Amino acid sequence: xxxxxxxxxxxxxxxxxxxxxxxxxxxxxxxxxxxxxxxxxxxxxxxxxxxxxxxxxxxxxxxxxxxxxxxxxxxxxxxxxxxxxxxxxxxxxxxxxxxxxxxxxxxxxxxxxxxxxxxxxxxxxxxxxxxxxxxxxxxxxxxxxxxxxxxxxxxxxxxxxxxxxxxxxxxxxxxxxxxxxxxxxxxxxxxxxxxxxxxxxxxxxxxxxxxxxxxxxxxxxxxxxxxxxxxxxxxxxxxxxxxxxxxxxxxxxxxxxxxxxxxxxxxxxxxxxxxxxxxxxxxxxxxxxxxxxxxxxxxxxxxxxxxxxxxxxxxxxxxxxxxxxxxxxxxxxxxxxxxxxxxxxxxxxxxxxxxxxxxxxxxxxxxxxxxxxxxxxxxxxxxxxxxxxxxxxxxxxxxxxxxxxxxxxxxxxxxxxxxxxxxxxxxxxxxxxxxxxxxxxxxxxxxxxxxxxxxxxxxxxxxxxxxxxxxxxxxxxxxxxxxxxxxxxxxxxxxxxxxxxxxxxxxxxxxxxxxxxxxxxxxxxxxxxxxxxxxxxxxxxxxxxxxxxxxxxxxxxxxxxxxxxxxxxxxx
DNA sequence: GCCGTTTTCGGCCCGACTGTTTTCAGTCG
Numbered sequence: 211x212x213x214x215x216x217x218x219x220x221x222x223x224x225x226x227x228x229x230x231x232x233x234x235x236x237x238x239x240x241x242x243x244x245x246x247x248x249x250x251x252x253x254x255x256x257x258x259x260x261x262x263x264x265x266x267x268x269x270x271x272x273x274x275x276x277x278x279x280x281x282x283x284x285x286x287x288x289x290x291x292x293x294x295x296x297x298x299x300x301x302x303x304x305x306x307x308x309x310x311x312x313x314x315x316x317x318x319x320x321x322x323x324x325x326x327x328x329x330x331x332x333x334x335x336x337x338x339x340x341x342x343x344x345x346x347x348x349x350x351x352x353x354x355x356x357x358x359x360x361x362x363x364x365x366x367x368x369x370x371x372x373x374x375x376x377x378x379x380x381x382x383x384x385x386x387x388x389x390x391x392x393x394x395x396x397x398x399x400x401x402x403x404x405x406x407x408x409x410x411x412x413x414x415x416x417x418x419x420x421x422x423x424x425x426x427x428x429x430x431x432x433x434x435x436x437x438x439x440x441x442x443x444x445x446x447x448x449x450x451x452x453x454x455x456x457x458x459x460x461x462x463x464x465x466x467x468x469x470x471x472x473x474x475x476x477x478x479x480x481x482x483x484x485x486x487x488x489x490x491x492x493x494x495x496x497x498x499x500x501x502x503x504x505x506x507x508x509x510x511x512x513x514x515x516x517x518x519x520x521x522x523x524x525x526x527x528x529x530x531x532x533x534x535x536x537x538x539x540x541x542x543x544x545x546x547x548x549x550x551x552x553x554x555x556x557x558x559x560x561x562x563x564x565x566x567x568x569x570x571x572x573x574x575x576x577x578x579x580x581x582x583x584x585x586x587x588x589x590x591x592x593x594x595x596x597x598x599x600x601x602x603x604x605x606x607x608x609x610x611x612x613x614x615x616x617x618x619x620x621x622x623x624x625x626x627x628x629x630x631x632x633x634x635x636x637x638x639x640x641x642x643x644x645x646x647x648x649x650x651x652x653x654x655x656x657x658x659x660x661x662x663x664x665x666x667x668x669x670x671x672x673x674x675x676x677x678x679x680x681x682x683x684x685x686x687x688x689x690x691x692x693x694x695x696x697x698x699x700x701x702x703x704x705x706x707x708x709x710x711x712x713x714x715x716x717x718x719x720x721x722x723x724x725x726x727x728x729x730x731x732x733x734x735x736x737x738x739x740x741x742x743x744x745x746x747x748x749x750x751x752x753x754x755x756x757x758x759x760x761x762x763x764x765x766x767x768x769x770x771x772x773x774x775x776x777x778x779x780x781x782x
Numbered sequence: 783g784c785c786g787t788t789t790t791c792g793g794c795c796c797g798a799c800t801g802t803t804t805t806c807a808g809t810c811g
Contacts, residue, residue, distance in 0.1 A: 235794050239783035272784050310800090312809050347802055397811090410811085438799055443810095453811080455798095468796090473811070480795040485788085491796055 211283050213247050213254050219288060220244035220275075225303050226294040228313040229320075242270045245474065249529050251728035253697050255283045301327050309357040310350075318343055332358050360449070367405035368450065369686060371716035371753055374399070376450060377409060380428065387424035389417040392462050396469035397453075401523045402756040404719045405686060408451040410469050418456035425454050461493040463508035468492035474528035475521075482516055482532075524759040529727075534762075543759040546752050548771040551580035554625065554648055554679055554711060554739030555748070559604050560585040561593035563744040566604075566620060567611055572745040574618035580774040582623035582646045582739075583608065584679075587635035589627040590652060596624070598640045605643070619774055621645040625679060628665045630654035634672060641674035645778070648679040648711060648739075651692070655683055659693035666694065667702040676781055677709040677737055680720040688717065696725055700732040707782055709735045709769055712761075714754025715747075726761025735769040735780070736761075 224240035246269060247254055257263045258280055265276035282288050298320075305316045305325065319325040322343055323334050331354065334340050340351045377395045384390055390413050394400075397410030415421045422442045426434055435443040435451065442454045457465040468476060469492065483490045488497055494506025495515050505511040510520045518535050522543050525531040534540045555569055556562035562569070566583055573581040585604065586595040596604065605622040612620055623646040627635040630653050634641070641647050649669040651662065669675050681699065682691035703710055710729050713720045718741070721729065729736055738754040740747055758768060765771045769780060 233783080236783050238794080242784085270784065274783060310809070314808060345802070345807075349801060353800085408811090436799060441798055443799095469811085471811085473795090477795055484795080489796085493797090 211255055211286060213250050216254055216279060216282055217244040217248040219282060219291060220247065222303075223288075223291055223294065225306060226291075226298055229298055229302060229306065229317060230294070231313060231317060239270070239275070242474070243275050246270050249527070249724055251724060251731055253695075254279060256697065258283045299326050304328050305331055308354060309360055310353050311357065315346070318345070328358060360445075366449075366687065367407045369716050370399070370402065370404055370406055370756070371750075373406035373409060373450075376446070376452075379430075380409070380411065380425075380452065383428050384411065384413065384421070384424060387421055389415045389420035389424070391415055391459065394466055396466060397471060400470045401472065401526055402760055404716075404722065404757065408453060411452065411454045412462070412465050412469055413454065413456050414459045414462050415456050421456055422454065425452070455492075457492065459507070460503075461506045463510070464490070464494045464506035464512050465492045467509045467512045470523050470526060472527050475526040475531070478528050478532060479516070479518075482518075486516070488515065522759060524756065525762065527760075530762065541762050541764045544755055544763050544765050544768050544771065546755045547577075548765045548768070549578070549738065549751055549755065550772065551578055551582070551770045551774060551777070552740050552742065552748060552751065553582040553621075553623070553646055553677070553737050553770055554584050554713065555581055555742045556585055556625075557583055559583075559600070560590070560595060561743060566608060567615075568745060569742070569748075570611065570615055570618050570620050572748055574615075576748055576751075578618065578748075580619040580621055582621040582648075584623045584625040584646070584648050587624060587626045589629060589635040595627075595635075598636060601636070601640060602643070621774070623647060625650050626675070627652055628669045630657070632665055632668055634669060634675075638672070638674060641672070644674065646781075647674055647676050649675045649677075650679040651683060655692040657692075659695060662692055663695040663698055666699050670699070670702045670706050670708045675708065677711050678703070679711045679739070680713040680715075680718050680741070681710055682720050682722075682725070684718065684720050684722075686717050686719065691720075696728065700729055700734050703729075703734045704732045709737050712736050712738045712754050712758055714738055714740045714750045714752075714757070716750060716753045719753060719757045721761075723757055723760035726758055726763055730761065730763060730767050736763060736767055737770045738768055739770070 220240045221244040224237050228237045258265060265271050265279055266273060278288055302320055305311055323339055325331045325334050335351050335355045340346050341348045377399055384393055392414045394412050396412050399406050399409055413421055418440060422437060430446045431444045432447045433445040435445055440456050444452050446452060455465060455469060480490050488495055494503045495512055496502060497504050505515045513520045519540050521531050552573055557564060557566045557569055570581055586593055588595040588597045601624055608620045608622050622644050624644055625648050628649050628651045629635055651665060666678060682694055684691035710721060712726060726736055738758055740750045742748045769777055
């Protein structure tokens with residue numbers, strides 16, 4: 211059973227308990243455990259099986275949850291979940307996803323009106339039975355109907371790269387408003403999460419109402435969801451929710467910290483503050499009975515009163531950052547300017563849109579010193595994948611080009627397919643002539659975990675392979691990762707002195723942040739590569755670097771921060 | 783259900799907004 215599957219069970223238990231009106235802290239314990247397990251860098255099943263390890267070593271896992279994990283791993287099911295599902299139909303949980311409906315109201319709808327599905331809920335609203343319930347009214351009924359429409363179309367997140375376009379446009383719009391002072395995006399966008407569910411903006415202003423009027427007048431605003439004195443939420447035409455908070459200058463740092471999150475990070479921070487007799491909220495840090503303000507102007511200040519560093523937003527996930535800070539080992543995260551080369555690109559020789567020279571010059575223009583042309587091998591027939599003969603012709607052209615080009619080196623490379631039946635799509639004698647080889651799994655993605663893991667490990671054992679490209683094959687919001695034992699793969703990479711790619715394409719970002727951290731733990735170097743199929747594709751590097759930062763990677767953890775000469779030496 | 787330099791019980795982050803209330807509960811982030 212994978213960590214994600216175990217985490218999903220705990221999440222479901224939390225939902226069901228919440229629906230039943232259980233102690234909210236008990237619910238939180240299950241949710242925390244689910245999140246922790248999802249973020250874990252090693253297989254929980256392995257830890258459970260290891261006689262020298264205790265599951266209770268994991269933060270947030272006590273005896274009870276440890277037993278439940280053991281039960282899950284051993285039997286594939288959990289008695290408690292089965293009992294809960296016997297009491298509450300699973301379809302009821304969808305009702306909790308309707309904006310404005312939480313566990314209390316959902317329970318009333320279920321108990322009083324026997325609402326068990328979203329369709330049933332709509333029916334109950336339309337027949338005006340909901341407004342007759344205690345604590346409900348006509349307005350609530352209308353807002354539930356609205357919420358049902360939103361739940362139908364929304365619920366999806368958008369790629370960070372798409373969120374970034376919205377953010378830049380909204381920032382530009384809000385800056386035109388004279389009343390706006392300081393202005394910053396916050397939330398999961400600022401933390402660089404690969405997908406973003408809504409956008410948060412924070413502003414200071416002499417005239418908050420004026421700023422809100424200005425946001426309401428933004429072209430893409432379809433609906434104002436709520437508006438108070440300091441807070442406003444709108445929905446854009448595409449369904450994306452945008453929250454704006456207006457705060458006084460002396461609170462801007464505290465508010466930026468607060469609204470950047472993550473929620474779990476903030477809960478830990480507040481707990482630490484409380485133990486020191488301090489209180490943190492979005493208005494500042496306060497001490498003592500009289501709640502004397504002691505910080506709030508800047509984020510630095512807020513963290514400093516707790517003797518903490520101002521964590522890079524990418525690390526604020528309540529994973530390792532507080533432990534690192536305590537040990538004085540907060541990593542100096544990699545930056546875009548550290549990147550010296552791009553090790554995965556395509557050209558017109560296969561499915562790219564630009565020539566080798568065009569790609570090389572564009573890379574040089576972006577400050578890179580080397581670029582690997584990794585066109586597809588022949589198995590990818592659809593795009594005219596290269597056989598040995600054409601590949602050698604391409605490499606001859608690269609040799610010629612390198613004699614002409616100044617300031618950039620083009621590497622003779624290939625993206626070789628790991629074949630369905632095992633083995634690689636090109637012979638060893640060809641691969642041996644390459645400067646850099648990435649191996650990819652494009653076909654047979656539905657094979658078993660054992661077979662896919664075996665194919666990838668076999669590739670890592672080939673002496674000419676340098677790295678595995680997009681190692682899980684996932685496409686965000688489109689295609690799940692194929693079944694693969696990442697622990698085993700990382701061990702094989704380490705044993706064979708190989709590297710793993712972090713594919714920077716905004717829809718891939720593969721390896722993800724957690725797997726990057728795991729790779730680092732195993733001592734496996736990461737290469738951040740764009741997989742560019744056109745010149746503009748080279749600009750995706752920043753998405754990859756951001757994901758690497760979320761994985762806690764430093765310049766030293768990423769091999770393409772090295773010169774090509776040094777990287778080559780590392781490959782052996 | 784977890785956790786402990788306030789340690790085996792009694793806490794567990796904190797405030798804005800809305801709707802249905804006559805003083806607050808529910809939801810959200």
